[in-house]
Amino acid sequence: AQSVTQLDSHVSVSEGTPVLLRCNYSSSYSPSLFWYVQHPNKGLQLLLKYTSAATLVKGINGFEAEFKKSETSFHLTKPSAHMSDAAEYFCVVSDWGGADGLTFGKGTHLIIQP
C-alpha cells in the first residue's frame, strides 16, 4: 500500500524568499511521485513528476523537487517566492504507473507575505 505525508499543513514565506514544502512517502514498489497545485477556486495543475529517471526534477514556474529514496522524501522547493505562488499544494504517490489511481497527501497551504 502507498501513502504520502505532507509535513506542514500551512507554510508562510515572504515574497522573494525560498519556498520549501515537505513530503514523505511510503510505497511497496518503485513509486512515481508528483506535485500538483490548486489555486483558489481552480482545478488541479501538475507542477512536476518523478518517474524513476533523474532524481532532481524540474517543473513549471521555477519549482523543483528531489527524490531521495534513502529518506523516502520528495520535497518541493523554489528559490524565490512570488505572490502568484499562493495556493494549495499536493504531494501525490502512485505505484504501477498510476493504474490504480493516485494517492494524495492532505495538502499544504502556501501563504506569501508581501
Next chain:
Amino acid sequence: DADVTQTPRNRITKTGKRIMLECSQTKGHDRMYWYRQDPGLGLRLIYYSFDVKDINKGEISDGYSVSRQAQAKFSLSLESAIPNQTALYFCATSSGDYGYTFGSGTRLTVV
C-alpha cells in the same frame, strides 16, 4: 473545449435526492477516475474504470455508484445524497504512463 468536461459545475441538492455527476473526455484514454476533495483531506479515490466492463472500487466507494457508458463517459451517482457528501468532485483520465488529466471539478452541496 476542455479535454475532460464535468457537468454540472455546481449543484445544490436536498438530502435523500438522487444525483448524477457526469464526466466526458476527448483524450481517448481508457482509464477514468472519480475523486472527492474535502478541506484538509486532499483528494480521495471513489471509483475507477479501465474500460466499459471494468469498474473498481476506490478508497471511499460507500454511498456512491458509477456507470461507464462508453470509453469517453464516466458518471458518478449518489443514490440518496447526505450532507457529508458535500464536497468538490473531480473526474480524471489517464493514459497509463503517469499522465493524468483532471476536469475542473463539480462543487456539490447537500442540504
